Amino acid sequence: MDQFVPIISQVGFPIVVSLYLLYRIETKLDMVVQSIQNLPERMRERT
Template sequence: MDELIPIISQVGFPIVVSLYLLYRIETKLDMVVQSIQNLPERMKERN
């Protein structure tokens, strides 16, 4: 158990940061997908 705590403290932080960044990227990608899906309708309105 005493060996496990330093491993978690060394590896845990990068894992948390990676998960946070993946979450942020996922929300941005959702916005991009939604914009691409709305693009044909906007182009029709323009013409």
């Protein structure tokens, strides 16, 4: 993380926003992947 501080100070706000959004998207994508992996089991329970 210490390596990012000089880069952020040079480039500024867009880098911070991009990193934050990438982190948020990653957590949501993990939830989507988990839901897709659980889908066959849920389908079997319904039938």
